[in-house]
Structure formats: structure tokens, C-alpha cells
Amino acid sequence: MDAPFELPKMTPCVFCELIAGRFDKGLVEETELTLTIVNIRQFEVGQALVIPRRHAPTILDLTDDELHAIMRAVRRLSAAMVRAYLPDGITLYNNNGVASMQEVPHFHMHVVPRRKSSLWGDGPLHIAALERRSQDILDKVQIDIEREREIAEEIRAAL
Template sequence: MSDQCLFCSIVAGNVPSVKVAEDDTTYAFMDINPGSDGHMLVIPKRHSKDLFEIPADDLTAVTLAAQRIAKAAVAEFDADGVNLLNCCGADAWQTVFHFHLHVIPRYVDKTRDRLVLPWQPGTPGDIEAIVTLGSRLSATLDGRLSATLD
């Protein structure tokens, strides 16, 4: 745990939260700045700054807890869908530097759902750029895989 981390303080019980669920590895609580009715966060109890630092076992536990909670939230709140969101880095909207997944129920009724997209899904991108970037990343990943096998 980090003494300077808000989410570590929540897990320790030093900062109040509206707890939704807890197990040995994870803690889920309501977001106090919700994008929709029922918006919550699922975090590992062990401090990890972000997606790049979280150990695989904690990431797995958080993801499985988020899935279980998302299913319950959609049913309980009569939501029309759900988003799982992770922001990694300040430029990607991360504001608390303790890994977390947002579980955001989504509603057709916009009085219950205040989120709007900053981009338009379904708008085709530049296929040449997509192929180039995909090829670069694939080559990088293949290189890392080969290096770990040697």
C-alpha cells in the first residue's frame, strides 16, 4: 500500500467509500464522480500504479471481479449495457494512479447516463495507417516473444 494513494487509503478504511464487493484481492466501490447511475470502480487491494505495473494475478482478479459485478449491475439497475474502462497515464485520463477498472452501466435513458463519446464508433479509419500500425506492433510483439523464448 502507498501512504499517498487515495485508493490505498480507501482499502485501508481511512477514507470512506460505498463498498459494493470485496474479496482477498479486490475491492469494488461506487465512483463519487459517476458517468452514469451505478458507475463503480474495481481495484486490486495491492497497490499498482497502472496497467503497465499491475501483476498478472491481480489483473486477472480485478477483471473477473469486474465481470461478475457488471453482470449484477446490468440486471439490478436494468441497464441496457455496460462499459469496462481503464485509463493508463494522465494523457489517457487517469487521475488516480492506482490501477482500476471503471464498471459503467449504460442506459438508453440519458437522464441516467451522462457519458458521451469523444469519437464516433463505426467511422472507418485510414486502412493503410491501420495496416502499418498493426504490422509494426505485431513485429514488436513477435520480437519480444522470440527474445523470451531464447
Template sequence: MEDCIFCKIANGEIPCGRIYENESFFSVPDKNQKVPGHSLIISKRHFKTTLDLPTTSGKELLDCIKKTAMKIIKKQKAHGFNLVNNNFPAAGQIVQHVHYHILPRKKGDKSPFVY
């Protein structure tokens, strides 16, 4: 998609340090860090939401999540992480390109994501 920031990152038009990548997904540090180590898992192809992803991409998505989370946990000396995915503007999705947030957590953090 022409004006999509994540498509530009995926295509190499906007350089950024990739944490991990496979054939369908890649991860990068989030420009707007909510916590140290906050990172994004982004689809290399433009899909608006998780509902638009092909079912067959599940294995590569999980691979990217796991490998990225393990690297971040080690680097940040974290004790856990939140995995967040907002779908559609009503749910807080700002960039209309499917992506997942990994937020490393340490014991005692005040996390707004406790359910």
C-alpha cells in the same frame, strides 16, 4: 502509498460501501457518478497502471469485473456496460493507482465510448 486515496479506501481508512471484493480487488460506487451506477474496480495493492499489475492477478481482476458488472446491471436495469481503464496522465488517469470504471448503459444512451 501514503497519500493515495485508493490505498486509504483499500485499508479501511476511508469507509465506503463495497459492492464486491476478493483477495486482490474490490469495487465501490464512484463518488463522481458519470451515469447512475458508475462504479470503480480498484486494486487492494498500490500499482500505478495496468502495466504494473502482476500477470497472475488477471483471474481475480476478471472475477471482480464480472461480479460487479452483473450486480450493477441488475440493480440499474441496464442493457450493457462500458469498462474503462486510463493509464498514465496523458490518457486521462487522474488517480495514480490502477482502477477500472464500470459504466452501466441503457438502450438509447448517448455514450462517448463508441468505437
């Protein structure tokens, strides 16, 4: 189904490039239908993404099999985060369309181990406000590939 809303512009799709093996990323786990990777922005240590292998811009574009595989990966990742980081909670979120702050036009589910001392305030909407307000904050939470790999290993060890 074509999304009834504006999608972000990105050519080529960074997630499709990753799936094709064109660059390195903190890989946590992969299945036939999904990849689980460390998010380059670590507002919370361990923040990760579950993405479908097939290019599907929004949740409306996923097949039932992809949707089920993504949620199984999300549950497995969440359990690993609990073992690895002992968070106070876990936030799941997904943005569909430019108006919801989607940045990459390839479906991805954010899985975030949350702590009471978080920079996030109440959650993802707070992040949207931070992104508009301060590049300094984004610079502080963006990590390099070595740290991505370390976090991926911490989570993999807890799978």
C-alpha cells in the same frame, strides 16, 4: 514494470488510504486481491470501480493473479449491474498515464451501466471534454457518502 509515461501526482494515494480503512467509501464487494467501490462521480447510476488491494499504478504493474482477479470482479459486478439497473449496455475503461486522463495513480477499472439517454455521448472521451469544460457538470454528478452507500447496497443485493 515502471510505466513509460507520466503518472498523476497524488500523495497519499486515495485508494491506498481507502484500502487501509482510513475513510469510508461505498463498498460493494471485496476479495483477497480486489475491492469494488461506487464511483463518487455518477455520470450513470451504479458507476463503480474495481481496484487491486496492492498499489499498482497502471495495468503494466499488475501481476497476472491481480489482473485475473480484477476481471473476475468486473464480470461479477457487470452481472449485478444488469440485474440491478437493466442498462442498455455496459462500458469498461481504464486510463493509464496523465495523457489518458488518469487521475489516481492506482490502477482502477471503471464499470459503467449505460443508458441510451446518457450524458456521456459516445463514452469516456466525452467525459474528458466535459471535465475540461464545465465544473458545473461535475458538481451535478458528484454524490455524497450516503448515496454511495445506497448504490453499493443496490448492487450488493444483485450479486
